[in-house]
Amino acid sequence: MRVVVPFATERPKTRLDGVLTADERAAFARAMLADVIGALGETDHTPEVLATAPLDEASALYPLPSSVPVQVDERVLTPAVNGVLEDANGPVAVVMADLALVSPAAIEDLFSTEGEVVLAPGQGGGTNALCVRHRDFRVDYHGASYLDHLARAREIGASVGTIDSFRLATDIDEPEDLAEVLLHSEKRAAGWLRKAGFSLLVTDGRVGVTR
C-alpha cells in the first residue's frame, strides 16, 4: 500500500500564528511531520511525503530518514492528493502531517480495517487519515470533509469503514490543540513545545497551554 503524507512546505500551520512565529510554525510542523513519519515507519509500510515544495533537509532540526521519498506537487491539498489517487495502481493511504499523537497501533488499525474507503474522522468534521481501495474515490478536504467523503463513497458504491481513534482524530491546528501534544506525546513535537517554553495550564475547564 502506498502511504502518502501531504505536507505544506511553505507557511504551514497558519492557525497557530497567534502563539508561534512563522519560523517557529515551520519548525514545529517539521517536528510533527517527523513524528508521523516515525510512527508510520514502525508499521510494515514505507511512507512518502507529498510536499508543496522541496524540503530543506540540510538545515532541518528534524530531518526525514533518507529512505522516505519526497514527491513535490505545488498544488493545494485536494488536487495534489487526487493526483496520487488517479495515478494509483493499488490501495493508497493518506495520513495528515499534523497528527502529533499518532501511534503505530492507530495506523495499523487504519490499514487493517475493512472497507473500500476507510475514514478516520478529525475533530470538527475533517478527515485526518483515509485508506482508499476503490479506483473512483476522490477527496475534497474543504469544509466538513468527513461527511463529504462518506457521501462520495456512497455515490460510487464503495464499502466504508471508519476508525474510532482519538490519536487519529486530533490534528494540531489551533492553539488549544497544543495541550493535547503535551498531554499525550513524548515525541519530537512535544519536545519542541517544551523546549520553546510551553507547559500545561490547568484551569477549571479543559487544560490549555501557557508559555
Next chain:
Amino acid sequence: MRVVVPFATERPKTRLDGVLTADERAAFARAMLADVIGALGETDHTPEVLATAPLDEASALYPLPSSVPVQVDERVLTPAVNGVLEDANGPVAVVMADLALVSPAAIEDLFSTEGEVVLAPGQGGGTNALCVRHRDFRVDYHGASYLDHLARAREIGASVGTIDSFRLATDIDEPEDLAEVLLHSEKRAAGWLRKAGFSLLVTDGRVGVTR
C-alpha cells in the same frame, strides 16, 4: 462489573449557557444520559446512574429504562465516585454522562482492555471513562485528571491501560462540541439538537453549529 454513570441533576452543562437556556441544557443533558445508558445497555453490563438529586422520570422526554437503578449522592463528582470505589467489592467502571458519541464497541474496548486501572482520556486532559480493578485507586476529576489518574495509578503500583477512542474522548461541554454530535451521532442528543434548530456551519476551519 459495576458500571456507574455520574449525573448532575441540577444545573447540568453550565458551559453551554451561551447557546442553550437552563431548561434546554437540562433536556439536552438528559438526552445525552439516555444515549450513554443506551450504549451501555447494548453491552453485557447493567449501568446504574449516580445522580446528585432524584431524576424526574415522570416528565422526562428521555426516561431511563426501569431496569436502570438511580443512586442519589448529593456530593460533587469526585467524592461521590470515590464513595462508590470505597464500597466496591469488585471492578467498577465510571462513564461520563455527556459522551454523546459513545458506541457499544468503544465501551466493550474499555471493559476488555487489560489493566488494574484503564483510562479513556478526554479532550483537554479529562478522564471520560475509566475501569478500576485495584482497591486503592481513587479519582480526582479536577484539572488535568488524566495525568493525575496516571500518577495515582503509578503511586499505588497499579498496572495501567489506556483507550484510544475518539468517541470516548469527546465529552460535550462547550458550544463547539455540539458539531461533533451532529457529525457523528443519530441518537437522542443529535435528534434533540436538530429539533432545537441546530445545524452544522461549515467555515474554513473546523465545522461549527448555527441555530
